Amino acid sequence: MEQVLQQLADLRKEIESLQISNAKALEEYRIKFLGTKGLVKALMGEMKNVANEQKKAFGQSLNEFKQFAEAKYEEWKNGVGESNGTAGDIPDVTLPGDAIAVGSRHPISLMRNRMVQIFQRLGFAVADGPEIDDDWHNFTALNLPENHPARDMQDTFYISTNPAWLLRTHTSNLQIRAMEHSKPPIRIVTPGRVYRNETISARSHCFFHQIEGLYVDENVSFADLKQTLYFFVQEMFGKEVKVRFRPSYFPFTEPSAEMDISCLLCKGEGCSVCKKTGWLEILGCGMVHPKVLDNCGIDSNKYTGFAFGMGIERPAMLKYGIKDIRLFSENDVRFLKQFTGAV
Ligand code: DAH
Numbered sequence: 001m002e003q004v005l006q007q008l009a010d011l012r013k014e015i016e017s018l019q020i021s022n023a024k025a026l027e028e029y030r031i032k033f034l035g036t037k038g039l040v041k042a043l044m045g046e047m048k049n050v051a052n053e054q055k056k057a058f059g060q061s062l063n064e065f066k067q068f069a070e071a072k073y074e075e076w077k078n079g080v081g082e083s084n085g086t087a088g089d090i091p092d093v094t095l096p097g098d099a100i101a102v103g104s105r106h107p108i109s110l111m112r113n114r115m116v117q118i119f120q121r122l123g124f125a126v127a128d129g130p131e132i133d134d135d136w137h138n139f140t141a142l143n144l145p146e147n148h149p150a151r152d153m154q155d156t157f158y159i160s161t162n163p164a165w166l167l168r169t170h171t172s173n174l175q176i177r178a179m180e181h182s183k184p185p186i187r188i189v190t191p192g193r194v195y196r197n198e199t200i201s202a203r204s205h206c207f208f209h210q211i212e213g214l215y216v217d218e219n220v221s222f223a224d225l226k227q228t229l230y231f232f233v234q235e236m237f238g239k240e241v242k243v244r245f246r247p248s249y250f251p252f253t254e255p256s257a258e259m260d261i262s263c264l265l266c267k268g269e270g271c272s273v274c275k276k277t278g279w280l281e282i283l284g285c286g287m288v289h290p291k292v293l294d295n296c297g298i299d300s301n302k303y304t305g306f307a308f309g310m311g312i313e314r315p316a317m318l319k320y321g322i323k324d325i326r327l328f329s330e331n332d333v334r335f336l337k338q339f340t341g342a343v
Contacts, residue, residue, distance in 0.1 A: 001054050004046055008065045011039065015069060020076040023090045029076070033069045040066045104340035108209055108328055111316040112191045115211050118235045119189045122228060124213065127188040129174040131195070134165055137173040141295040142252040150251045155197035157206075167195035171212035172252060175288075175307055178214060179296035184303050185217040191312065202324040209312035214288070216298065216305030222255070222287055225306035229285065233261055236315070242268065244279065253286025253307060264318050273318075280318070283310030 015033070020026050033039050043062055050058045080090060105113075116126055135146075144151055154169035174190040191211040198204045215224065226245065233243050242262035250256040260281050263274035270276040285308035290300035313325055320339075322328075327335050 001050055001058060004043065004050070004058065005061055008043070008061055012065060012068060015072055018072075021080065023080055026073070026076050026080055030073055034066075034073060040069060102340065104337055105342060106328075106336065107316050107320050107322070107339055107342075108312055110339065110342055111312050111319065112209065112211065114236065115232075115312065115315075116189060116191060118232050119213060121235075122231065124187050124189045124215075127174055127178050127190045128192065129177045129190065131168055131193055132159065132165055133168045133173045137176045138166055138168050138170070141176040141292065142172055143289050143291045143295070144251045148251065150249075157195050157197050168192075169196055170194050170309060171210040172307070172309060174212055175214045175252075175292070176296055179216065179293070179298055184298060184305075185215075186305070187215045187217075189213045200326065202326065205313075205325050205329065207329070208325070210309055211312060212307065212309045214305060214307045216288065216293070216303055218303055220287075220304045220306055222306070225285060225287070225308070228306075229259055229283070229308065233259075237261060237264060240267075248284060248286075250284055250286055252289050252292050253284075254289045256284065256286035259283050259285060259308075280314075282315065283308050285309070 011033075018029065020029055031038060035041070040062075043065075047055065047058065047062075120126070138156075139148075139151060140146070156169050157167040159165040159167075171190050171192050171194060174188075174192070178186055178188050178190070189211055190213075192209065193207055194210050195207045198206055200206055213228070215228070230243055233241055241264065244260050245257045246260065248256045248258040258281055260279040262268040263271060263278050263280050265271050265273050266278065268278040270278050274280050285306065288305035288307050293300040293303060293305065313328060316322065316328075317325065
């Protein structure tokens with residue numbers, strides 16, 4: 001008994017003299033003293049050799065020793081966790097974390113959001129609608145009756161099982177849907193994807209995106225249209241960018257116009273992008289044709305409206321210096337990740 005008590009006292013001294021500051025040494029300590037094959041366990045095994053009347057005293061001493069060894073272990077464990085850099089395999093929480101890879105917005109979404117936000121500031125709401133639509137909404141109601149030659153302006157994909165349905169060729173179908181379902185004042189923009197049976201090349205694709213605008217109320221004039229589009233161009237491309245309107249033809253507007261902006265790359269000097277003209281065509285627009293209003297149940301004697309439609313790809317290509325429209329739909333991560341962080 002004396003011998004064992006002496007051993008406990010010696011071990012206590014040994015522990016007191018220890019300086020444990022890393023995880024490896026701490027684990028060695030735990031194994032040596034507190035592990036299943038450690039000294040505390042071994043000393044407990046001595047119990048059977050101790051005389052009955054001494055068992056209690058021995059048990060007490062051993063228990064005290066065990067608590068002491070465990071307390072020391074806890075103390076070092078906490079210390080090891082806090083000590084920077086010397087923690088062995090315990091993670092150093094002061095190191096910079098691993099970067100979490102974040103996705104990026106698609107450049108078309110970036111451009112669409114910017115466009116939408118500008119019109120929202122003017123009080124336009126965003127409307128959405130089907131990409132697969134019927135002939136009425138995509139053509140007929142827009143003053144393009146069957147056999148109208150202007151239908152050839154847009155090569156259409158028809159649904160093979162039911163040619164009464166088609167992939168919309170422009171977002172103008174949503175003008176019709178908006179006017180059919182609501183009463184003036186109507187002030188909406190409708191961004192969305194459109195489809196045309198065109199050969200895919202660096203400059204054209206069989207699907208792309210447009211944003212359509214529509215404003216119908218009493219006394220809406222061409223001056224309102226121009227002012228809205230001036231504001232848009234200045235906000236979108238900068239105050240120094242010039243605008244011009246050219247007379248044009250669309251069956252659903254009268255009068256109709258196309259709007260150009262001064263070339264963003266050469267500032268109007270003439271370059272390969274603007275084909276030496278100094279101008280870039282960006283949209284079609286006009287006053288909503290009275291027949292279109294009537295087709296949608298809106299009294300064309302009481303109300304007037306303006307509309308415009310523009311592509312999203314072209315301005316995005318100009319802004320981000322993208323030379324091939326196919327990049328937008330190829331899902332190449334090397335392309336897409338260049339827009340990380342852009343808003
Ligand atoms: N839908 C025409 C196109 O895709 C663009 C357009 C022109 C839309 C004039 C309009 C408009 O709303 O008024 O080519």
